[in-house]
Amino acid sequence: MSFPAVPPAALRIDTHAHVFARGLPMADVRRYTPAYDVTVDEYLARLDAHGMSHGVLVQPSFLGSDNDYLLQAIARAPQRLRGIAMVDADVGLAQLQALQQGGVVGIRLNLVGGAPLPDLRGVWHDTLTHIAAMGWQVEIHREAADLPLVLEPLLALGLNVVVDHFGRVDAALGVDDPGFGYLLSIAASRQVWVKLSAQYRNGGSEGGARFARRAWPLLRRHFGVDRLLWGSDWPHTQHESVTDYGDSWRRFEALVSDEQDRRRITGETAAQLFRFG
Template sequence: MSTAAIATGLRIDTHAHVFARGLPMADGRRYTPAYDITVDEYLARLDAQGMSHGVLVQPSFLGSDNSYMLQAIARAPDRLRGIAMVESDIDEQALLALQQGGVVGVRFNLVGGAPLPDFKGAWRDTLRHIAQLGWQVEIHREAVDLPRVLEPLLELGMKVVVDHFGRVDPGLGVDDPGFRYLLSTGASRLVWVKLSAQYRNGGSEGGARFARQAWPLLRQHLGPERLLWGSDWPHTQHESMTDYADSWRRFEDLVSDEQDRRLITGQTAAQLFDFA
């Protein structure tokens, strides 16, 4: 993707979810939705906000059954990509089938004290296959544990995407040692951070305050070519705090430089998520 792509109006939302109440739910889930979200609703949000493309992230409460997400991508395969959840013993053919369905990475949703995967053991071969496909590994975990989660992935040379500013301790903010570690990974050029879901780092006001402090540090240490924007729509468990348009407005307020915004939502996202 050349810089010319930025001029074409490419604008990519890298984090949203679709789901339905009637789908099989994962055991041990932390949350069960009480409403449905369809891909048509998501596409309407993209259109209303002038977004050219979107990335659907498999919700943790649906586990590794990615079929609903794949059906959604199939409705608009040129506009949508997916981040799947998989089991450690998934075979190469199943990974290739996911790739053919528009999947470009896998996610580990590890918040809330979930046990850390054995990336050096049970997951090692699968991670190698994922790396061979050119996929990313997306991590959602509290900042305090990011060193333990990211180090084995970086040792394998994986492309790693960290969700929601790194999920810091709201009482520590940018002084959270996990966030400081995240800044240090910028030198690897293997880590991307999503400027998404400010409210998951201290609520509406506290999260916005943290984001304002975090943005210049993230820009300095990672650069806009390693930063992404995601709406986190439909903002599960925080629906009353925000909506799609507000999520974009907050990003515009945070990243005031238009060139930075266009790079983050255009070239950076297009390259990572394989949008032509």
């Protein structure tokens, strides 16, 4: 797949959303089973309604490593969409290359909710080496306390790492969570990006907003706007009653009050990492 250049002024990128349908094969082990469908056309309509130029579709954990629906969705608007897939540790190089041809630019390890930590130095090593050589990213969704265990082997391989949802801190600790402190400490590696997404996954609607207000200046100081991203987390699975797409964007606007910062985060930073330009 070729990735056409996009004029910087036109860029406004949502880096985290999902599409799925109830009739699709589901992973045998999953934390959640959707009771509704969300299509790529619905997502594109939301991008249009909120002035977004591009979007990134992240494979939901409950669909496992069958990325067919993700690839079909990207194919509906290949110039506007990229994908983050889920793969098994023994995925072959040819399969990774086929995903890349379909618009995929990285993989996600969704390890939240007590999922066992993968053997990143063992059975995953060859696959991660291929991913590093391809210039892909690895997205991590794991509680902050375990970030050192997950990120250290990835950084040692020279991988670009994206940490989901502010790092998923312990709501009772907020910015005092040692895992959040570790996240700040590795910013100097320049291998790590953080998604300013899903505030509500860090202590509910109000608690998450309070945490985000304290976290934002620390993240900006340590990472800079060239290592921070925004994602809607649409359709906000398990939190649909507390937010919607417009609310997600308004919370980001309120959090990142400087327009130049917002433009850099949703424009150049995201475009470079997700290969939109």
